[in-house]
Every structure is written in structure tokens, then in C-alpha cells.
Amino acid sequence: MIAPVTGKRKPQLEVFPDRLLNPDTAQKLLNELNKISGITRIVVYGPSLPKDNPEDLLQGKFNVREPTYLDIKGEKVELTVQVGRFWIELEDAGVKEQVREACEKALPFPFTINEGLFIRTQKTITDYVRKGGKVDDISIGMFDPKAKRQNSSCCGAPKSSNNEDI
């Protein structure tokens, strides 16, 4: 039997800025969030990042964008989305105020902070299809479910003897 999530899960926040963020502003906010010790996980979410850099387009250069990376809790993550919201999981609700202060410091326009459940807390069928269920607790809900499928465990999977690469 699956244990109910209620009462077990850590508090989660959603930071919802009024505008879609430039990579610089997103990193500025992440730098502030990285300083807070009570944060366990951060997910950045938004529409896919346009292929080109506006400055390159103005100079007549097309398809030359270099990948951009974000520093999230010390981990280098390639930026593939135009950041529209942050989902933040906290150790306990005590650091909510610090998150608000970080947002006030980094964001030049209004924002809202919502409380709720934004990052999944249990494995789903998607995790079994894509990762063969081999998803540790910290990785649940931390990858893009719409990302192009690679080495899935069931239909469309490349034929291998033991699915080692899943």
C-alpha cells in the first residue's frame, strides 16, 4: 500500500514573477536562493528558450547561440527554458521569509509566492517508462517529462540485453 503524502512531504513554494526572466536575472535570483541553507531542491520552469540570442540576431547572426548554464545549489545546469517560475522545496517552513527577501532583492518587478505541491513526491508511470523506476528520492520530478525520449524501458526502447543504460 502506498503511504499518503499528507504529513510527510516537505513544504514547497512557487515563485511566480510578473515577467519571463532573462538568464541573467534568473541567475541573480538563484545566487540569492543558493545562499539560503534550508532549500533542498529547486526546479526552473518555463517555455522553451528561443534558439537565438537577440543580440546575435540584431547583428545578422543566426543559429549561433552558445549554451547557457545556471548554477543551482552548486550544480551546473544547462538552461533550456526561458524561466517563468521557480519551484522550491524547503527543509521546513521557517525559511519562507528568506525566500521572499531573496526575490525582493533580485527581481526588478512584482512577483507572487504560492505554497502548494509543485514538485512530485512519488514515482509515476513516467518514471518507470523512462527510467525503469530507477529514480532516487531526490530526483523525483526533477527532469522534464516532455523531453525527447531516450532509452525508455518499454515501447520504442532500443534493444539491449539487460537495459544497463537506463
Added chain:
Amino acid sequence: MAYKAQFYPGKTSVAQNRKKFMDPSYKMEKLRSLSDDDVVIMLGHRAPGSAYKKVHPPLAETGEPDCPIRKIVEPTPGTKEGDRIRYNQYADSMYFAPMVPYLRSWMACTRYRGVDPGTLSGRQIIEARERDIEAITKEVMETEMFDPARASLRGCTVHGHSLRLNENGMMFDMLQRQVLGADGNVQAVKDQVGDPLDRKVNLGKPMSEEELKKRTTIYRVDGVAFRADDEVLPWVQRIHNLRTKCGFFPKV
């Protein structure tokens, strides 16, 4: 008593703007100048200076049978020459864009002839003969019906209408057809289907937030609320009511 078209009910600024855009006797305010070639390259249907492709010979040479309707209806320039049908398609941001998709359709019906407009939730397409569509596009893009930050010509990948704006106030565009430069001018760098242009087209400065709110045709709770207009609401309810009843009881 002669009937005078009102075009749209209401006395709020939004209703007034809707009225004037739909009223063909109102001359739209010109905000920027574009050359004919600018419009042609942004539409991307033909190379500038090339001949118009034809789907039939000019009407004057076809020797059509005599018909009273043909005598009444003057063909548009594109029809006279037998041009093929082409389209333009706009996406308008829901953040106080000067136009909304439905209004673009209504405007096309009341202001222009020989057009086939179609509206979807966040975009609007007009089909017409090629030289007519170029003339219509030029008129729309040069006047107050268009703002380079909150409206754009998007033949494909149109989503952006209901997304939040970018930090610099531009509507999100996955293909980035229009880019805000450091000098504050918006430059078109790709045509409506996202193919790179050989040269940039300067679309001028975006309108300020106050200017947009003054010129917008969008009802919003943080601007002019739909319910704030005492005339529009009963009018919409009446149409809804009649359509619903007639739908259930065709005899009514």
C-alpha cells in the same frame, strides 16, 4: 430615418477604440513608415520586385459572361489582375495590445473587400489576393492598429499571446522575429514564418504602458473591465440569449 452603423456598443475607451477601428470612415493614425519592400520581405510570399504569380488571366481578358452583379461589384486590384491568394497572420498579446484577434476579423470585414478573415484564440489570419494583402498589411502595420512589442506578424509558431511578457516588455516569440535593440527600436529580423531577412526592418519604438492602455481594444480587470461597460454587457447577453433560445426552439 437613415440607418447609421454604430459598429460596436459602449462608451468606455475600449468600446470607442473598437468602434473607430471598425469604422471605415475613420482614418487610422499613422505611427511609422514602412516601404513596400519592407512589407513584402516581412510577409515572405515573394521576392521584392518579382512579378505577382497569377491563378487566372486578368479579368479584362477573360471575356466573362454578362452578369448584373459583375456590373455592381468593382473587383479589387488583385482580383482584376488574377493574383494568387496569400495570407497574413497576427498574434496579439493579451497585455493591452492595440487589437484583439476577433476585432481584426471584424475590421477586415468592414474596412476591406475581397478578404477572408479567420480568428483563433490568440491569432488572426486574413487571406486575400496577393497585392491586396500587401496593401492591407502595410496599412495595418503603419498605423495605431499595430504595436511592435505587443503585436507581431506570425505565420507559424504563434504562441506568445497568453504568455507573460519578456523582461523588456516584448511579447514572447519562440522564433524571435522582432527584437528590441539597444536604441529602443524594435527591428524585424525574420519574416512571418521565421526565415531570416537579408536586412533588418525598423518598426520603431514600442508604445508606453499608458499609451497602450489608452489605445487598447482589450477589456481587462486591471484596465477597463468588461463589466464596467453598461451597454456592452446587456448587448452580449442579449445575443447569447437569442442564440441559445433559437438554438433550442428554431421556431422562435
